[in-house]
Structure formats: C-alpha cells, structure tokens
Amino acid sequence: MSPEKSILIVHGGRFGQSEKIARAIMTTLEEAGRGTELVPLTAATAPDPERHEGLVLVTSVRYGHFDRNAYRLITRWRSWLVTVPCQLVTVSLTARKPEKRTPENHVYTRKFLETSDWPGRVEIVAGVLEYPRYNVIDRSAIQLIMKMTGGPTDKTASIEYTDWDQVRRMAESFAALPPAV
Numbered sequence: 583m584s585p586e587k588s589i590l591i592v593h594g595g596r597f598g599q600s601e602k603i604a605r606a607i608m609t610t611l612e613e614a615g616r617g618t619e620l621v622p623l624t625a626a627t628a629p630d631p632e633r634h635e636g637l638v639l640v641t642s643v644r645y646g647h648f649d650r651n652a653y654r655l656i657t658r659w660r661s662w663l664v665t666v667p668c669q670l671v672t673v674s675l676t677a678r679k680p681e682k683r684t685p686e687n688h689v690y691t692r693k694f695l696e697t698s699d700w701p702g703r704v705e706i707v708a709g710v711l712e713y714p715r716y717n718v719i720d721r722s723a724i725q726l727i728m729k730m731t732g733g734p735t736d737k738t739a740s741i742e743y744t745d746w747d748q749v750r751r752m753a754e755s756f757a758a759l760p761p762a763v
Contacts, residue, residue, distance in 0.1 A: 586617050587617065587633060587634060587635035587761065588616070588617030588618050588619045588633065588634060588635065589611055589616055589617065589618050589619070589634065589635060589636045589637070589638060589667075589756075590618075590619050590621065590629045590630075590634040590636070590637045590638070591604050591607060591608050591611075591618055591619065591620045591621070591637075591638045591640065592604075592621055592622070592623050592627055592637065592638070592639050592640065592641075592655065593620070593621075593622060593623060593640045593641070594622065594623030594639075594640070594641040594642065594649045594651060594652060595640075595641065595642035595644075595649075595673060596642065596644060597642075597710070597712065597715060597716075599642065599673055599709045599710045599744065600640045600641060600642045600673045600709075601622075601640075602744075603640050603671060603673060603707060603744065603749055604620060604638070604640040604671075605620065606746065606749050606750070606753070607638055607640065607671070607749060607752070607753040607756075608620050610749075610750050610753035610754055610757065611638075611753055611756070611757050614753075614754065614757035614758070615757075616757050619633075619634070623639070623641060623649055623651045623652060623655065624651055625651050625654060627651065627655055628655070628658065628659065629659055629662060631662050634666070635666060635667075635761045636666045636667040636668060636669075636756075636759070636761070637659075637663060637666065637667075637668045637669070637702075638668070638669045638671065638753075638756065639652060639655065639668070639669070639670050639671065640671040640673065641670075641671070641672065641673065642672075642673040642674065642709060643672060643673070643674040643676075643690045643691075645723065645727075646690055647690070648672075648690070648694050648698075652694075652698070653697070653698050656698045656699065656700055657698075660699065660701065663700075663701050663702065664701045667702065667703075667756065667759040667760075667761075668700075668701060668702030668703070669702055669703045669704075669705065669752070669756050670691075670700055670702060670703065670704045670705070671705045671706075671707055671749075671752070672688065672690070672691045672694070672704070672705070672706045672707065673707050673708075673709045673744075674688065674690060674691075674706060674707075674708065674709055675708065675709050675711060675724075675727075675728075675733070675743065676688065676690070676731065677706045677707060677708040677709070677743070678708045678709075678711075678733065678743040682706070683706045683707070683708070683748075684706065685704050685706070688706045691704065691706055703756070705748070705752045707744060707745065707748060707749060707752075708743035708744050708745060709743060709744060710740075710741070710742045710743060710744060711724070711728075711733070711734065711739060711740065711741045711742075711743065712740045713725075713736070713737045713738060713739050713740065714737075714738060714740060715740075721737055725737065
C-alpha cells in the first residue's frame with residue numbers, strides 16, 4: 583500500500599510573512615483532512631509526483647519582483663502542475679488596498695502570470711509592514727514606495743495587513759478540490 587499523498591506548500595519571502603501565511607494554509611488544509619508538506623522556496627525546490635497531489639506556492643513580491651526561484655519551479659514542473667490542483671498566493675503590501683487583491687488590479691501578479699504561465703488558481707494577500715525589522719536600505723525604499731502610494735511612512739510603524747479570514751477561505755476552497763489522480 584502506498585502512503586497518502588500530500589499537498590506541497592512552498593513559501594518564499596524575505597521577512598517571514600509568507601511563511602506565516604503558508605503555515606496558516608497548512609493548518610487549514612490539515613484541519614480539512616489533507617496531508618501537507620511545508621518547504622522553503624529555493625533553486626532546488628521540487629515536488630515529488632509520487633508523494634505530492636498538489637502545490638500551494640506562497641511567495642512575496644519584493645520591489646515589484648517575484649523570486650526567480652518561483653519562475654524556476656514553474657518552468658521545471660509545468661507539465662506536472664497542469665495535472666494537479668495548484669494555488670499561487672502572492673503576498674504584497676500593495677494588497678493592503680482591497681482593490682489591489684485581484685490579478686487584474688495587482689500589476690506585479692499580472693506580469694508574473696503573463697511571464698510564468700502559471701496554470702492554477704491565484705490569490706493576492708496583503709503582507710505586513712514592519713519598519714523596525716528592516717535595514718536602512720529596505721526601510722528607505724519601502725518608505726518611498728509607501729509615500730508614493732499613500733501608505734504609512736513612520737519608521738516605527740508595524741502594521742499587519744494580512745486578512746487571515748481571506749487566507750482561511752482560500753485554503754478551505756483549495757482543500758475542497760478533488761485530489762489529483
């Protein structure tokens with residue numbers, strides 16, 4: 583008898599919010615009776631079609647760009663991805679504005695979808711703003727972006743914009759998908 587297959591949950595980001603969101607998705611999937619495996623996004627990240635029945639890719643946008651390892655994963659495993667349920671979760675501070683939570687209105691995700699040929703579902707989730715955790719260069723760059731987009735620029739601000747109900751609903755919807763055969 584072969585072991586149960588699981589959903590591979592891959593997280594990529596710099597400051598930890600993508601992993602936190604990935605863990606929340608993992609918890610919801612497990613509560614729904616789905617097996618999971620959580621791994622970081624690296625150049626070597628790869629699903630095992632014998633063990634994995636789907637993929638959730640949780641990755642952040644940094645200064646308008648996705649991690650190149652997300653592109654690598656999709657390119658290398660596209661033939662498998664088109665056969666299983668897969669979910670992209672973009673984590674972005676611009677999604678702090680509800681109207682920016684659709685691929686049509688979230689320019690970075692729209693460009694990613696066009697260039698990566700992602701075959702699955704898409705969810706855009708707001709991240710967290712934590713100025714005290716950033717180094718001087720990141721803090722200055724993020725303050726500039728926030729100033730341009732009408733966001734907070736106080737270097738002591740820490741604001742969690744993530745809508746955890748949105749994350750839970752997305753994970754419940756994904757859990758309800760039939761497993762790959």
